[in-house]
Amino acid sequence: MSSLINIGYLVASVLFILGLKGLTHPRTAVRGNLLGAVGMLLAVLLTLTNQQIISYEWIILGLIIGGAIGAVSAIKIEMTSMPELVAVFNGFGGIASVLVAGAALLENTMGAEVPMMQLTIAIAASGLIGAVTFWGSLVAFGKLKGLIGDNAILFGGQQIINAVLAAAVLALSCWVVIDPASGVAFWLLVGVASVLGVLLVIPVGGADMPVVVALLNSYSGLAAAATGFVLSNNVLIITGSLVGASGLILTQIMCKAMNRSLTNVLFGVLAPVGDGGPTADEVYGGKVKSTSPEEVAILFETARRVCIIPGYGMAVSQAQHPVASLAALLESRGTKVEYGVHPVAGRMPGHMNVLLAEADVPYEALRDMDETNEDIDQVDVALVIGANDVVNPVARTDPNSAIAGMPIIDVDKAKTVVIIKRSLSPGFAGIPNPLFALDNSLMLFGDGKKAVLDMIAALKDN
Amino acid sequence: MEMFIMGLTIFVLAIFVGFEIITKIPPTLHTPLMSGSNAISGITVVGAVLSSGSQHTMTTTILGVLAVVFATINVVGGFMVTNRMLAMFKKKS
Numbered sequence: 350m351s352s353l354i355n356i357g358y359l360v361a362s363v364l365f366i367l368g369l370k371g372l373t374h375p376r377t378a379v380r381g382n383l384l385g386a387v388g389m390l391l392a393v394l395l396t397l398t399n400q401q402i403i404s405y406e407w408i409i410l411g412l413i414i415g416g417a418i419g420a421v422s423a424i425k426i427e428m429t430s431m432p433e434l435v436a437v438f439n440g441f442g443g444i445a446s447v448l449v450a451g452a453a454l455l456e457n458t459m460g461a462e463v464p465m466m467q468l469t470i471a472i473a474a475s476g477l478i479g480a481v482t483f484w485g486s487l488v489a490f491g492k493l494k495g496l497i498g499d500n501a502i503l504f505g506g507q508q509i510i511n512a513v514l515a516a517a518v519l520a521l522s523c524w525v526v527i528d529p530a531s532g533v534a535f536w537l538l539v540g541v542a543s544v545l546g547v548l549l550v551i552p553v554g555g556a557d558m559p560v561v562v563a564l565l566n567s568y569s570g571l572a573a574a575a576t577g578f579v580l581s582n583n584v585l586i587i588t589g590s591l592v593g594a595s596g597l598i599l600t601q602i603m604c605k606a607m608n609r610s611l612t613n614v615l616f617g618v619l620a621p622v623g624d625g626g627p628t629a630d631e632v633y634g635g636k637v638k639s640t641s642p643e644e645v646a647i648l649f650e651t652a653r654r655v656c657i658i659p660g661y662g663m664a665v666s667q668a669q670h671p672v673a674s675l676a677a678l679l680e681s682r683g684t685k686v687e688y689g690v691h692p693v694a695g696r697m698p699g700h701m702n703v704l705l706a707e708a709d710v711p712y713e714a715l716r717d718m719d720e721t722n723e724d725i726d727q728v729d730v731a732l733v734i735g736a737n738d739v740v741n742p743v744a745r746t747d748p749n750s751a752i753a754g755m756p757i758i759d760v761d762k763a764k765t766v767v768i769i770k771r772s773l774s775p776g777f778a779g780i781p782n783p784l785f786a787l788d789n790s791l792m793l794f795g796d797g798k799k800a801v802l803d804m805i806a807a808l809k810d811n
Numbered sequence: 812m813e814m815f816i817m818g819l820t821i822f823v824l825a826i827f828v829g830f831e832i833i834t835k836i837p838p839t840l841h842t843p844l845m846s847g848s849n850a851i852s853g854i855t856v857v858g859a860v861l862s863s864g865s866q867h868t869m870t871t872t873i874l875g876v877l878a879v880v881f882a883t884i885n886v887v888g889g890f891m892v893t894n895r896m897l898a899m900f901k902k903k904s
Contacts, residue, residue, distance in 0.1 A: 365851050372844050373835045375900040385851050386890040396857045402864030411876045415883025423891035435846050438889050441881040445855040448878035452862035452871040467815040566845050569852045580858050581814050587825040592852040594829025699841030703896050711903035717838045
């Protein structure tokens with residue numbers, strides 16, 4: 350029987366791998382996700398046939414409560430709040446690992462037998478990673494939702510405190526391994542790891558959130574893999590490592606897209622702003638031209654090709670639907686419209702793409718940074734909505750700037766650039782953006798959604 | 812110990828499989844990738860079901876049931892929201 354179950358788990362693992370493979374293209378992605386869900390159902394059903402299980406009431410109660418909460422939140426969530434939801438789900442995966450490890454420790458220390466060392470190591474790892482994931486995710490959730498300050502919170506001695514906590518966590522892990530029968534050690538470990546989880550995410554600023562969400566995703570996978578070692582269960586090990594790898598790759602991609610190292614992001618260190626960098630007045634003084642929705646509409650009338658560059662500001666003002674309507678209107682007039690999406694635009698990897706897909710923008714129109722830059726010089730109007738640092742040409746031109754070397758979308762090379770923005774205030778990097786003062790740039794000051802709606806109205810009037 | 816080495820082998824190999832597949836996923840789908848991979852990391856539900864059902868002591872049952880609740884939120888919510896997102900990605904009609 351047990352080998353039959355294990356073969357079933359193997360099938361589930363294969364389904365997970367095929368499911369992830371399906372995600373490599375929008376056409377096969379829905380089916381891929383479904384394959385993953387079938388794999389999960391299979392794994393759960395097989396587990397229910399395990400002979401260790403003597404009572405089902407509690408399991409079923411737990412499945413119903415969890416299923417209901419999960420389903421309701423999945424149906425109700427707004428697409429703009431997706432980063433928060435993913436963060437909190439990550440955390441739940443982490444806490445589940447802690448609880449399972451805690452239960453396994455109790456089960457294995459009840460008898461006279463001393464549990465094997467590899468088991469206690471796995472239990473300690475599972476509790477440690479799970480607790481860091483849970484609390485780190487809760488802080489990320491709070492930051493994304495605006496409950497905790499969005500900014501990097503830094504205080505003196507932070508690194509020293511973290512180092513002390515990390516040492517304490519290691520020492521407690523050793524205690525769990527050496528003396529598993531003392532339950533205190535495990536829960537102390539979980540407690541200290543929780544504090545560490547909070548402190549690791551607290552110093553991270555809002556614009557760095559994509560990195561943290563991706564990293565926590567990776568942790569939740571590693572926590573599941575550690576639980577797999579606790580239970581000697583291959584399906585957990587395989588699945589956990591797949592997710593761990595996935596999160597790690599996304600973390601890497603995000604760091605690269607910001608030209609930051611992971612350590613810099615985690616410790617809230619921005620590249621030092623070069624002394625004597627130009628002030629806002631020097632950059633903008635008398636050179637910024639502001640425009641009106643009507644003028645932009647006239648520009649659009651003669652444009653053959655328009656590229657829209659969305660940023661977090663588009664999500665904040667919920668402008669994705671008007672943006673899509675504007676694009677549809679332009680297309681109906683024979684203008685080619687495409688979207689240039691920077692990898693770190695928004696608060697999680699791929700955030701802008703989901704918002705635009707929600708507004709019925711076909712995925713063929715969503716182009717990544719490299720594709721966009723290839724022929725941006727042939728774009729008649731580049732429309733920047735709520736993005737700033739990711740279109741700052743200083744990254745390319747000034748090696749001393751805070752964002753030097755960060756890959757950007759080269760909108761300054763388009764024939765005309767229209768930037769919708771509330772004011773000339775700097776982005777996360779805190780530096781002025783000479784793009785706004787270029788000869789081919791026009792600023793449209795105001796709220797993103799309103800500005801786009803006004804453009805649509807002006808286009809229809811003409 | 813053999814069990815452990817076996818597990819470790821599988822762990823390392825699966826990480827390589829993960830790297831190979833995930834690097835091929837286009838940036839457009841990164842958000843659904845995160846929520847979807849997040850859902851499958853809820854596989855911990857398997858362990859949770861075992862802890863809550865084997866009823867060694869009251870404490871292990873309580874820990875197990877809580878774990879089932881959290882992991883199931885992760886699994887059900889994760890797959891459903893991923894499905895909702897992916898359904899929005901459409902071809903040009």
